Amino acid sequence: MSAALAGCGDPPADPEAQIRALLAGAEQAAESGSAGDLLDYIADDYHDAADRDRQKLGLQLRAYFYRYPEPGLLSRVESIRFPYRDFAQVTLVVAMRNGLREAGVYRIELDVRLQDAAWQVTAARWERASSTDLL
Numbered sequence: 290m291s292a293a294l295a296g297c298g299d300p301p302a303d304p305e306a307q308i309r310a311l312l313a314g315a316e317q318a319a320e321s322g323s324a325g326d327l328l329d330y331i332a333d334d335y336h337d338a339a340d341r342d343r344q345k346l347g348l349q350l351r352a353y354f355y356r357y358p359e360p361g362l363l364s365r366v367e368s369i370r371f372p373y374r375d376f377a378q379v380t381l382v383v384a385m386r387n388g389l390r391e392a393g394v395y396r397i398e399l400d401v402r403l404q405d406a407a408w409q410v411t412a413a414r415w416e417r418a419s420s421t422d423l424l
Contacts, residue, residue, distance in 0.1 A: 304408075305369050308377055308401055311408045312366065322358040324350035332402060332409040361386035365423050367396075375403040382422045394418045 311330055318326035328347050335343040354360075367380040379399040385392040400412040 304371065304374075304377070304403070308369055308379060308408055309366065311401070311410075312364070312379070312381065315410075316362055316364055320359060320362055322354040322360070324354050330410055332404070332411045335409075335411055335413075337413040338415065357387040360392070363423060377401045377408070382418050384420060384423055394420050394422065396422060 315327055315330040318330070324347055327350060328343065331343050331346065333343055335341075335346065337346065341349065363384040365382050367382060368378075370378045372378065377400075379401055380396065381399070382394065382396050384394045394417070395415045396418040397413060397415045399410050401408050402411045
């Protein structure tokens with residue numbers, strides 16, 4: 290993450306702006322089909338609702354990007370909350386497209402932690418959402 294922010298000049302001082310930069314960088318990595326770049330935003334101790342750790346997530350992303358090299362994404366951040374100074378909870382809605390076919394719309398909740406001056410995703414949960422949730 291810090292490498293991604295370094296390429297854009299100085300990282301924003303505002304924690305919410307830093308998290309928005311993380312989300313934008315992760316979306317760009319996903320749209321380019323780069324599992325390795327996307328994993329740069331994922332913490333070593335990551336876990337998700339499908340019982341995947343960082344390694345399993347990486348394997349799934351590589352398989353997905355092999356099948357769909359440049360998926361399309363449209364996202365909207367619903368909220369960013371800071372229960373603690375170095376911990377945030379993010380809710381966003383993401384519409385995904387695989388080639389010419391829509392893959393679905395999801396409401397995703399992320400736990401994001403500040404560690405070593407970089408925000409990283411530590412956990413993810415998701416559920417199906419409606420395309421109207423993007424509005």
